[in-house]
Amino acid sequence: MRKTLVALAAGLLLAGSVSAASAADKLKVGFIYLGPIGDLGWTYQHDQGRLALEKELGDKIETTYLENVPEGPDAERAIEQLVRAGNKLIFTTSFGYMDPTLKVAKKYPNVHFEHATGYKRDKNMSTYSSKWYQGRYIQGLIAAKMSKTGVLGYIGSFPIPEVVSGINATILAAQTINPNIKVKIIWANTWFDPGKEADAAKALLDQGADVIMQHTDSPAAMQIAAERGKLAFGQDSEMIKFGPKAQLTSILDTWGPYYIARVKAELDGTWKSEDTWGGLDSHMFAMAPYTNMPDDVKKLAEDAQAAITAGKLHPFKCPVVGQDGKEVECKGGDHLDDGQILGMNFYVKGIDDKVPGK
Amino acid sequence: MELVEAIILSVLAASTPLLIAATGELVTERSGVLNLGVEGMMIMGAACGFAGAWLTGSIIIGAICGIIAGTLMSLVFALMALGLAVNQVATGLALTILGIGLSGLIGAGFVGERITPAPHLYIPLLTDIPLIGRVLFGEDAFVYLSIALIVGVWRFLYRTRAGLILRACGDNHVSAHALGYPVLRIRTLAVMFGGACAGLAGAYLPLAYTPFFIPGMTAGRGWIALALVVFSSWRPGRLVVGAYLFGAVTILQLHAQGWGIGIPSQFMSALPYLATVIVLVLLSRARTGGSTAPAALGTVFVPDR
Numbered sequence: 001m002r003k004t005l006v007a008l009a010a011g012l013l014l015a016g017s018v019s020a021a022s023a024a025d026k027l028k029v030g031f032i033y034l035g036p037i038g039d040l041g042w043t044y045q046h047d048q049g050r051l052a053l054e055k056e057l058g059d060k061i062e063t064t065y066l067e068n069v070p071e072g073p074d075a076e077r078a079i080e081q082l083v084r085a086g087n088k089l090i091f092t093t094s095f096g097y098m099d100p101t102l103k104v105a106k107k108y109p110n111v112h113f114e115h116a117t118g119y120k121r122d123k124n125m126s127t128y129s130s131k132w133y134q135g136r137y138i139q140g141l142i143a144a145k146m147s148k149t150g151v152l153g154y155i156g157s158f159p160i161p162e163v164v165s166g167i168n169a170t171i172l173a174a175q176t177i178n179p180n181i182k183v184k185i186i187w188a189n190t191w192f193d194p195g196k197e198a199d200a201a202k203a204l205l206d207q208g209a210d211v212i213m214q215h216t217d218s219p220a221a222m223q224i225a226a227e228r229g230k231l232a233f234g235q236d237s238e239m240i241k242f243g244p245k246a247q248l249t250s251i252l253d254t255w256g257p258y259y260i261a262r263v264k265a266e267l268d269g270t271w272k273s274e275d276t277w278g279g280l281d282s283h284m285f286a287m288a289p290y291t292n293m294p295d296d297v298k299k300l301a302e303d304a305q306a307a308i309t310a311g312k313l314h315p316f317k318c319p320v321v322g323q324d325g326k327e328v329e330c331k332g333g334d335h336l337d338d339g340q341i342l343g344m345n346f347y348v349k350g351i352d353d354k355v356p357g358k
Numbered sequence: 359m360e361l362v363e364a365i366i367l368s369v370l371a372a373s374t375p376l377l378i379a380a381t382g383e384l385v386t387e388r389s390g391v392l393n394l395g396v397e398g399m400m401i402m403g404a405a406c407g408f409a410g411a412w413l414t415g416s417i418i419i420g421a422i423c424g425i426i427a428g429t430l431m432s433l434v435f436a437l438m439a440l441g442l443a444v445n446q447v448a449t450g451l452a453l454t455i456l457g458i459g460l461s462g463l464i465g466a467g468f469v470g471e472r473i474t475p476a477p478h479l480y481i482p483l484l485t486d487i488p489l490i491g492r493v494l495f496g497e498d499a500f501v502y503l504s505i506a507l508i509v510g511v512w513r514f515l516y517r518t519r520a521g522l523i524l525r526a527c528g529d530n531h532v533s534a535h536a537l538g539y540p541v542l543r544i545r546t547l548a549v550m551f552g553g554a555c556a557g558l559a560g561a562y563l564p565l566a567y568t569p570f571f572i573p574g575m576t577a578g579r580g581w582i583a584l585a586l587v588v589f590s591s592w593r594p595g596r597l598v599v600g601a602y603l604f605g606a607v608t609i610l611q612l613h614a615q616g617w618g619i620g621i622p623s624q625f626m627s628a629l630p631y632l633a634t635v636i637v638l639v640l641l642s643r644a645r646t647g648g649s650t651a652p653a654a655l656g657t658v659f660v661p662d663r
Contacts, residue, residue: 195579
């Protein structure tokens with residue numbers, strides 16, 4: 001679920017940068033990116049996945065990507081462009097490409113499409129996403145252990161279920177360590193504006209938070225935490241360079257294994273439309289090394305990671321209590337089911353704030 | 359009290375790039391030229407400023423690189439819009455698109471690198487005064503420079519003969535031409551000044567604000583600077599009010615969210631824009647009333663030779 005990165009007018013220059021070589025019988029695989037591949041976050045990680053794919057299957061495939069493709073109707077042309085260039089499997093890597101991808105998929109039934117973080121599928125269109133809330137749970141444990149003030153600072157992008165479930169997972173984990181933990185939440189209302197993200201981090205630290213967590217894309221907040229001698233978690237990619245003494249860990253999007261698996265299926269002729277929502281167990285994301293924390297906290301984090309990976313620990317295990325003090329209906333047996341998490345639009349008890357617009 | 363000081367410091371930092379870029383654009387527009395390419399010039403200033411600082415290790419050289427990059431971009435604009443009398447709106451928009459693309463190319467090699475940000479002034483005793491010490495005597499050089507810049511521009515526009523001539527070009531280029539003033543040359547200089555300021559404002563971001571470069575890091579600040587010029591009704595004094603007000607509401611809405619006041623964050627994010635518009639409208643009604651846009655703003659001038 002990504003929103004407009006900057007590229008104000010990049011739509012006008014849609015062709016962007018096309019990298020391709022020509023080879024006759026290789027399978028052509030295309031990628032549509034929201035931002036520049038050098039954004040150090042969301043798009044960068046997708047491109048790392050593409051590079052891993054090339055490394056693994058480079059002799060059988062060739063890849064092409066279009067970067068800075070704005071979400072919305074313009075994306076349709078970009079996707080069609082990849083189809084006409086002969087790509088047989090196309091990954092569209094942002095939430096806003098959902099309808100354009102579906103439209104093109106209906107038009108070209110012989111081409112296969114893979115859309116990231118969406119919920120619309122077709123015979124030739126799969127979706128894939130990650131259970132990032134699992135990583136957020138681990139971060140919540142670490143944050144509660146490391147915070148001296150008992151106040152966590154959380155920078156949100158937009159109040160969508162992906163972000164809200166991340167906040168809840170964090171707090172549920174933190175409450176197991178410190179039942180009185182507080183969280184201050186600031187919505188940046190953007191995925192990417194380094195200046196604003198830095199301002200939000202400053203505001204949170206000024207108000208007494210001492211561990212910063214973010215669901216926005218730039219390393220600005222990490223860098224502010226480092227400057228002030230406080231702690232922070234990275235987002236999407238490794239950000240330790242911006243806070244060697246500040247980064248506790250970071251959720252790393254590792255798309256490579258998924259891309260390789262899907263392309264292999266395409267090569268074998270076994271590709272079919274699927275809905276993949278993978279977690280730590282399926283290596284859809286990884287945790288950056290646990291740094292800047294004592295060994296016991298590190299062990300706690302590693303144990304939690306192992307338990308989640310093994311399916312023994314679920315971040316939303318019942319009972320989950322909402323802000324109104326009522327238990328949330330437990331649809332998944334002993335934990336909330338996927339649908340409840342994918343549509344989460346409430347805060348759990350212990351958060352003294354309201355979901356914006358609710 | 360410490361929180362108040364911290365908020366004021368954040369406000370000054372957030373307002374400074376807007377103020378610098380808007381000051382330059384104000385001079386450009388006062389000469390009768392509408393350059394919508396501020397965002398493009400800023401992002402070029404950010405990319406080149408960071409590149410310069412990273413390669414040499416000097417913030418000052420970085421700032422100079424930013425200024426040069428912004429100026430060069432503005433020269434492209436001057437060549438098209440003044441030299442060839444192309445439509446200014448289209449040229450300005452093209453300049454923004456060019457800047458965003460080119461800065462990504464130049465900055466590509468520097469993504470992921472970091473530098474030591476511009477140092478903050480420290481004067482023993484003075485800087486240590488509670489509440490006002492760090493605000494008045496503990497800023498980075500860009501903040502002081504931005505204030506000097508706007509005071510200088512105010513003096514130039516209203517207290518010097520050259521400033522009067524520049525305003526004359528903006529209000530009636532035919533008359534200025536008839537009086538023997540080189541309208542196009544004056545406008546070119548004004549456009550270059552605007553470019554230099556936009557470049558410096560852009561360089562401020564990776565050199566002092568968030569000391570790294572990422573493509574698109576200006577995130578629309580050039581457009582806000584443009585809007586501030588209009589809202590200020592082309593007056594330097596109101597520009598200062600507008601820039602700091604915008605910065606203040608931006609920071610305060612973040613704090614308000616942190617305090618959990620319970621107003622939807624979407625509304626809070628829109629608040630800086632709303633507050634700035636309202637206050638500047640009130641200001642312009644209270645004093646003289648009416649628009650004071652340079653009469654020849656955005657119009658093409660081709661001197662008869």
